[in-house]
Each structure stands twice: as structure tokens, then as C-alpha cells.
Amino acid sequence: MKRSHTDFALLILRIGFGVLMLVGHGLPKLKKLINGDFRFPKVFGMPDWLGLSLATFSEFLCAALVILGVKTRLATVPLIITMLIAAFVIHGSDGWFGSPSKELALLYLFPFLALFFSGPGKYSIDKM
Numbered sequence: 308m309k310r311s312h313t314d315f316a317l318l319i320l321r322i323g324f325g326v327l328m329l330v331g332h333g334l335p336k337l338k339k340l341i342n343g344d345f346r347f348p349k350v351f352g353m354p355d356w357l358g359l360s361l362a363t364f365s366e367f368l369c370a371a372l373v374i375l376g377v378k379t380r381l382a383t384v385p386l387i388i389t390m391l392i393a394a395f396v397i398h399g400s401d402g403w404f405g406s407p408s409k410e411l412a413l414l415y416l417f418p419f420l421a422l423f424f425s426g427p428g429k430y431s432i433d434k435m
Contacts, residue, residue: 317428318376324418325374328386333367348397365389373422376431383423390416 339345340363347359365385372382393412401407427433 314428314430317422317425318430320418321373321376321379321422321427321431324415325370328366328415329370329374333363333365333370336363337367339363350392350396361385362389373419373427376427376433379427379431379433380423383419386419387416387423390419 336359339347340359345354345356345359347355347362349355350358353361366389369382369385372378373386390412394409394416398407398409398412401409404410
């Protein structure tokens with residue numbers, strides 16, 4: 308594949324998965340924080356508000372950075388960690404497929420891993 312096609316594919320990957328994460332997961336968590344609803348699954352003994360805050364940072368702010376292509380590799384690290392925790396801690400006792408399951412967290416994990424290793428491509432603020 309030509310490099311320009313690869314860069315365009317990376318743009319689609321960044322925007323597609325970034326928007327899905329931000330709107331589908333980050334924004335609802337941000338609204339919970341703003342409304343003072345700190346109920347969230349216990350993770351590693353953290354208080355609910357801290358777990359929710361860290362997940363919101365990852366799924367909202369880091370997803371926005373990925374969309375824009377700003378500090379993309381760095382921004383994918385919290386997303387990768389969050390998806391690993393979602394898959395293997397929050398959904399640790401769930402199956403691999405179906406509902407509830409690890410499947411959705413893993414479906415988000417792999418594109419963010421790919422972006423970590425590939426970088427954002429030339430159609431990004433990082434490359435301007």
C-alpha cells in the first residue's frame with residue numbers, strides 16, 4: 308500500500324475509534340462527573356470518584372487528542388490501559404463474547420495499540 312493510503316487509513320482509524328470512544332464512553336462519564344454521580348466499579352481498591360475520573364480522562368480527553376492527532380502515541384497509553392482494565396478487571400469474570408463480555412473493550416484495545424505502534428500518520432497535528 309502506498310504511504311499516502313496508509314496515512315489516510317490511519318486518519319480514518321484515529322477519527323473513527325476516537326469519536327466512538329469519546330461520544331459513546333467518555334462523554335457519558337464526563338456527564339456523570341459533572342452531575343456528581345461518582346458510582347463506578349471498584350478498580351484496584353480506588354475510590355469510585357478516582358476510578359471514574361481516570362476513565363473519563365482516558366475516554367474523553369485522550370480520545371479527543373487521538374482524533375486530532377496531538378501527542379497521539381502518548382494519548383493512546385491511557386486508552387490502552389483503560390481497555391485492558393475494562394476487559395480483564397471490570398469484565399474479568401465475563402465471557403469473551405456476548406453480553407456482558409470482554410469483547411467491546413478488546414475491540415477498542417486493538418486499534419489504539421495499532422496507533423501506538425504506527426503513530427498518527429501525516430494527516431495529524433503531530434505531523435504539522
